[in-house]
Amino acid sequence: MVDVVLITGASEGIGRATAFAFARQGYRLSLAARTPETLRQTAIDLEQSLNAEVLAIPTDVTQPEQVQSLVERTLDRYGHIDCLINNAGICLSGPFLQTTPDHWQQLMAVNFWGYIHTIRAVLPHMLKRKQGQIVNVGSIGGKMPLPHMSAYCASKYAVSGLTEALRLELKPQGIHVIGVHPGIVNSDFLKRAIFLDELQSATSANDHDASDTGSPAREQMEQALESFLVSQPEEVATAIWEAVRESKSEVVVGMAQWAVGAYALFPGLIGPILRDASR
Template identity: 35%
Template sequence: MKTWDGATAVVTGASSGIGAAFATALAERHCNLILVARREHRLRKLATDLEHTFGVRARILTADLSIPADVERLVAVLSADDNPIDLLVNNAGFATHGPLVDDDPARMREEIAVNITAVAELTRAILPDMVRRGAGAVVNIASTAAFQPIPFMAVYGATKAFVLSFTEALWGELEGSGVTALAVCPGATDTEFFDVAGEAASVGRRQTAAQVVAKALGELDRRAPRPSVVSGLANAVSARLPRYLPRRTTIRLTRGLVAAK
């Protein structure tokens, strides 16, 4: 198990759920943290708890990644930091549920901005220094939604397909450089995600955030991490299933699973 002793990790969406679980697991491995989210009070409490419990440094940066100016400011702060970043966890993201014709255009833009644009821009900002040093990792949280179209969650599924493809392509570019890129694909996870997306978006048995993080860090512990991993055996089976079904059948199946209940 890597300790990440003295390393520095940036975790977005760190105020709850998978992001907070990543922060806790990394602090347990003696990793210093830069925690990013919108909710300052939650970030501050988490940072204080981790510093007291594990003796690490935990810095907070508040930002709304749906706002381009906030992303630009975050990039500027991280780029100016004297401490190199050893691990970037692009975890922030959200989903909307319902027919596209009823989607609020502003909300749709925010979903794309957080799930795609911020991921790409933060990765682009932090990656060059990792490559120069020949060390580091980028972990992007995708989803089992990435493996097939999702009617009634069309935008979300498409954004996660982007994250999966983007990250696996980076893995190919970085192979042999000492830097790795890993896409982590959870299924339904017991977090605040469904407070936004709604219960109709939940399919299958939920994992805990800690289980998802353990899968991700376990993969990074490998001598040669793979480009992507699916968290949970049942999720791994369902992610592979669309390869063997006609496309129309796959779309109809997913439509039935996530249609308004």
Template identity: 50%
Template sequence: MASTVLITGASEGIGKATALQFAREGYDLVLAARHADRLEAAADEVRLLGRSALAVPTDVTDSVQVSALIHKALEQFGKIDVLINNAGLYISGPADKFSLEDWHSCLDLNLWGYIHTIHALLPHFIERGTGTIVNISSIGGKVPIAYLVPYSTSKYAVTGLTEALHGELAPKGIHVCGIYPNIIKSNFLERAIFRGTDEQDTQARHDQVKQVLSVPVVEKPEDVAKAVWDGVKNKRAEVIVGSANMSKAAYSLLPGVMQWVFRRTFALKDNKVSR
């Protein structure tokens, strides 16, 4: 019987690339995301590779929907071997410009979405005495980045969640791995949240990220997918992807300088900040 992997945020970007990577490695897929049409299209691509795919439209911020997702997956395949938490939201702007709703949007998806799937699936892993949990975080979960405060908060929380689970679950036969990429060339901008001192500043923040994504050397979803496969295959506790290694090393050596660089890069019209 083939191994089965469940991936959230699987309709596009990193999630879809990871689904195709695991399909090529012989896994059957359970794909979860909010947009049913895109999700089914991703499932069709998996099937073209000769693997079974179950597409379950799911909002992972809703624990009831997540429980239904796990039930349908187990009903279809009988077991889940790997959980890959990937659904996420990018949010950028001055800390004082975010509403509490913005904070909740970020944390509910980036953190609670991961907690919901782990909470629902962990009893299955413990009962079987085996399983793998992969949490796709960000270099923002290793390096604190000014003007990405809610995002970095959520990713640091995912780092803590991942590392604590790794320590606790390893003796129970369950492997936990964190994946830490830098910014990735994908279409995350269509659902990202940008806030600024005014409309012009807000648009400038959007355009700034869009410009970064146009640079040819920016890593692609397929680079993260390969890192996920490496983490699962070789049971790595963490995989830092490509250029994120340089970011982590630079911050470790010169934290003050790197904080200054982030402030200067992302402050834009927030002129109250000392540069």
């Protein structure tokens, strides 16, 4: 029986690279993302380059009924789901007081509740089979604080807590839960990231093209993407595949492991360095 993997946020970046990594290992794929065009192109690329079997289903993970349909259509097509990879997510940067309740809800709806919806939809099937793997792609921001990213970190710390608690609960029932935490990833996530200073500048200038207003936070992020600490999507995809293959519990990807380790050992030292670097 050929294994089946369901990947959310699969049309670009880490999700796309992960789809290719699992296709190379012979997995049949069910891919979900919000944008039909990029998702369709990813499916075409997989079919043409790797002769992969792909089911591509446009899905908004914040909508439980769409997620339930995604899982049902995957089961109808393949009969089973061996691995769920929760990867859909968005990034938001800005001071706490500028982060409105609507911003918080938007971020948590994708980064946290999106994972809840997919797990709730897939888990009954895995429990019935008494086997399965669930991979929650978190972030370095779920292992250590990042300045001006309180909402993002809160969503990713929530994912970390969810992952660890589910691992304890589900392991006796044959289901393995894995946390994979990348650091800064050189992917196209930046175009979807929300920078509050950029939004405010656009509003004050009465200009809807925020890219022309200039954003120190965006510029800082772009500079960070040029540092040696950056991982490529393919590196994260390889880490996900190895974690699944070896049934690891948690992986911090690339150079991010050194930052997380340093913060765990010396929080009083690393915290101020992070704060001062963001000024």
